[in-house]
Amino acid sequence: MSTERYNPRGVEAKWQKTWTDAGSFLASNSSDKPKYYVLEMFPYPSGRIHMGHVRNYTMGDVIARFRKACGYNVLHPMGWDAFGMPAENAAIERKVHPKSWTYENIAAMRDQLKSMGLAIDWTREFATCDPEYYGHEQRMFIEFHKAGLVERKVSMVNWDPVDQTVLANEQVIDGRGWRSGAEVEKRELAQWFLKISDMSEELLSALDTLTDWPEKVRLMQRNWIGKSEGLRFSFVLEDEAGNQLDDKLTVYTTRHDTIFGASFCAISADHGLTQKAAQSSDAVKAFQKECAALGTSEEAIERAEKKGIPLGIYARHPFDAERRLPVYAANFVLIGYGEGAVFGCPAHDQRDLDFARKYGLDVIPVVAPKDADAATLDVGSEALLEKDTSTVHMVNSGFLDGMSVEDAKAEVAKRMADAGIGERKTNYRLRDWGVSRQRYWGCPIPFIHCDTCGVVDVPVADLPVVLPEDINFDKPGNPLERHDEWKSVPCPKCGAPAQRETDTFDTFIDSSWYFARFCSPHSDQPVDTDAASYWMPVDQYIGGIEHAILHLLYSRFFVRAMRKCGHLDLDEPFKSLFTQGMVIHETYRSQSGDWIVPAQIARDVDKATDTVSGEAVTIGPAEKMSKSKKNVIDPDDIIEQYGADTARWFMLSDTPPERDIEWTEAGVVGAWRFVQRIWRLVGQVADDNVSIVTEVLHKADADNIAELRKSTHMAIASVGDDITNLRFNRAIARVYELVNALAASLSSDDASDELKMAQREAAVSLVQLFAPMMPHLAEECWRALGGDGLVCDAPWPNHDESLLVSDKVTFVVQINGKKRAELQFAKGADREMVEDTCLRHENVVRSLDGLSVRKVIVVPDKLVNIVAG
């Protein structure tokens, strides 16, 4: 074997082909081995992979290769989240068809991913825009509809009048469309909804079973579902003159204990009673308009002043005939939550207090510290919010006086229930999932609108409803709506001329079940139930935190819906979830303030220069790689220059996987040097021919061998453990240690054959340990060392526990907790002897001068602490 530098070019492609030809990573749907399903969130085919992909897929790949070595039947698939707006934008801007744009991007990105050397079963690949895939999606949606999980209802949407489309809330910036800049209108549209809110409780409570998810993500989902337990009750209304009205006002509250502190009622500007009042009041009408303008804007405006307008009606206090509460339409009451109406208790709610101060309404404290005098309580500009309810009780509250908050709630709930005006009610913030999009590049919603039969689902035999390809984007809006030939179909029920639904699905639907499809990607059913019950759930799911709520929640809902329709027998899709950090990079700006790409920068220790202009540039902090700041490194360039192994190694080194990793040139070069170092060491070992003759070992060799074996087996023990727990940075540190140990061992001259054998064993283990991270280099080394077959097929090495323990242990000797000496003893040494020896150690004697020993703590085989004073 030559001692040339390792050149990944050619070598990496060679091994990739070898793996493909050997079918090394094909997953079998039946096996005696235990199964392991590792999945990284599949990419959107934007055209090129970015460093975030490299990090994500490297992590998954390490797990896949490691689990395979550990004897698992591993499923590690790849696909494409291929529907979505960018394809349409490309069509509009560059006159390319969304379909060809998407599939060309997929082809390019597939090549890029393959150049990373990923252990993926490519035979399972699919794109969500494949009619075969989305046809199953259509079929399931029809089934969901029949199972009562789907609803068509009219709802308010953000409508962009220029682009002729619905916008998500995130796409509305300061009341304007993010793309067109046009003022967004509120519009009522009939849309399809998945009734995810029906599953609020289950989706919430099952979070407790997801113990292998980050607590942060579970918390975010909990907050998103937003359970609150309270009371819903109705007020009797009257007019100015005290005449009882027909209407009642129903409100929702979690603080019914404070009912005696109520001084007004506030209802949403969109509430039915506001609408009614608006019919006879221009002022109310104007107020409604004002609120509508605020509705979609930024948080700054949303935090605007509390405002309201009296409606001239009054709510009778349920427990005090003497009191009536003025009813206001108010800008801070949401129509979409609870009843869209509340009673205001200014003393104990900051919003209500702001409102009351503005309009001169009563502020009545009703919850007070037990030792306070109720008569002298005064509320300033801050509402009283007691966190510790054990120190307070009810005051100014009639029959509730003196009760605890909890007892008061119970009493109020009971009295209201008895009076038939209220009941306990649990509310959730989680809304139903609106899935209609007025878009072309998405899965057509499989329904037909017939004038006589209404909404009719497309017969299963006619699925998939395939997107027509002869469309154009000359005009704004959804091209499907203008495609009369495609739109016009006979009604499946009555045969009369009818129209297809032209909306397509939210792309979050596509990604809500792809993981199940991977189990049987060619099945004529959405999923093959046997295959799915074999592989699911995903054992390890890896992706960005940005999907903590929507994608993961929708997927959790979807598997439940699929279970209801008999496709899956599964509670949760993802057993263990890992959210990886971002890849960040410094930013560079020229003197004139323009962003400059890193490729164009010469970086010194403390300064950076633009290699094109020769100017010094300003170095900005490391931020997420983004096109706008141009701080992007192209994975292709890195792989071309250093090879995939170097890029992979860098991605895993140093920084824990959940944190943001800073990409630096120095770091990549360091990884590159390490690749070369391994290659040199392995070359050295491979070149050392071991003769058959056995020599007598000299002492130095014996120690060397013992040291090396210990290092090897310690590395084997910890690397596997670290990878299992996704502590890649620690696994890598352990590999470094082993390399250092091997290098130290190789530096001795005239090694005996035994030593050479030990070095060879160490090198072989080393190669196996880093093989999941740097698979190409590992194969090349494996072959150089004469290993059997492919290292990717080799079983993970076992460590020999007996080599890890030595018969001597080093004790730390402390005096009052401060280290004073180190002493070696035989393992399991007698306590008294240890204590005695320590007390006679010269450092200890010196430090104890003038002190008397009070106590000696001995931690066996570890530490002695002498307490003296």
Added chain:
RNA sequence: GCGGACGUGGCGAAAUGGUAGACGCAAGGGACUUAAAAUCCCUCGGCCGAAAGGCUGUGCGGGUUCAAGUCCCGCCGUCCGCACCA
């Protein structure tokens, strides 16, 4: 405002309550070389000391413990999520 996470050398970071800084990067010194690259060796939290060794040190202030980066209480700071949810 509510909720959560985090705070350790010049930097990325390690550390089942038991030797703080493993491992890597950067830096400095040296060897090899005509030279450079590559490689190898040494130093590397701060202060004192020739050394042995000592003092000090994990955001700040307290506490528990024989022993605290780690556990508890209170601050300060940074980051993230939600944000009029009644």
